[in-house]
Amino acid sequence: MSRQQIVAGAADMIRRRGLNATSIREVAKHAGTPLGSTYHYFPGGKDQLATEAVRWAGDAVSGVLTAKLRKGPVDGMKAFFTLWREVVSENDFQAGCPVVAVSVEETSGREALAAAAEAFTTWSGQLAESLRAHGVTPGRADRLAALVVAAAEGAVAMCRAQRSLQPLDDVATELTALLASAVRT
Amino acid sequence: MSRQQIVAGAADMIRRRGLNATSIREVAKHAGTPLGSTYHYFPGGKDQLATEAVRWAGDAVSGVLTAKLRKGPVDGMKAFFTLWREVVSENDFQAGCPVVAVSVEETSGREALAAAAEAFTTWSGQLAESLRAHGVTPGRADRLAALVVAAAEGAVAMCRAQRSLQPLDDVATELTALLASAVRT
DNA sequence: GTCTATACGAAGATAGAC
């Protein structure tokens, strides 16, 4: 019951503070459960909790992509950027992507890092498949999909530092034009 | 004399481990100076040290950009990607961009975050100016410059997680074509 | 002015009481 809450809370704290600044103590407090419960649910300790948090966040984004890509790759890409735009703006530039946070910080175990890699692969794979389905050659579909994910993630970091949504909006504008022209070719 | 070494060492550790996993203790040990010296040189504590480390890294990248942009925006962009490719590959996927690390993690003080914002602004500003000088309209120059920086930074994070240089190479390929076509227009 | 020694708090993790 509270297991899900702990994972969601950990994902939220990681995307705000980063992985190392997210202590199991505060995750437990935030979820209203004692510290011992966390280790009961997650005997693998912090690495296991971080791994599940990354997977949880990755699946959430992947679900949005699945839904929005039905209208085509350009709509999917736009939804991807809208999603990150909301995360950044609704948290007053104090939240970003937990997958990036885990990718950039050193962690004792490496399961969480593998989960981060899987999230990136899933997202770009979904975008690439949609691009191929709309006439883009496989090689270029992979490259464009990687570009979309990388640019969005990088833009989120820039927006946080600059306290401005401009990078995210600028990048979205350029990529919308680029993908629209690619599917048309 | 050792001040510079401490700053450079801190920047190196931050890009590998992240900001919060970089302790002043280990920075001092790595520089061969006692812990007290660190606080003698940086009375502002960790925030000051992180701020100078970010500025140091930002200036180093900016210097490369200044040099390579003389041959035009496409060459500058390529050099930017080559630089990050070397950082990632020469450190066996265990190093990235310290500016992103600081942008993504929570910090006690906020001077370091301001330094990160300044680094991003400087880099994209340099690229945008070069694009304008080569006939790109101001608005689009800004957007393309933001895209280049965001995509490179995001790709670095993806490369680390996936232990592959593919994202960086894919992104560089697409952006080379995009910028080449933009300056030609 | 440099560095040793230490204060103080918080981290991850576990043992064992209920």
Add this chain to the structure above:
DNA sequence: GTCTATCTTCGTATAGAC
């Protein structure tokens, strides 16, 4: 099975000996 209390280590920061 849940939670409290505690062990150990490491973090930032400083006081004061050379």
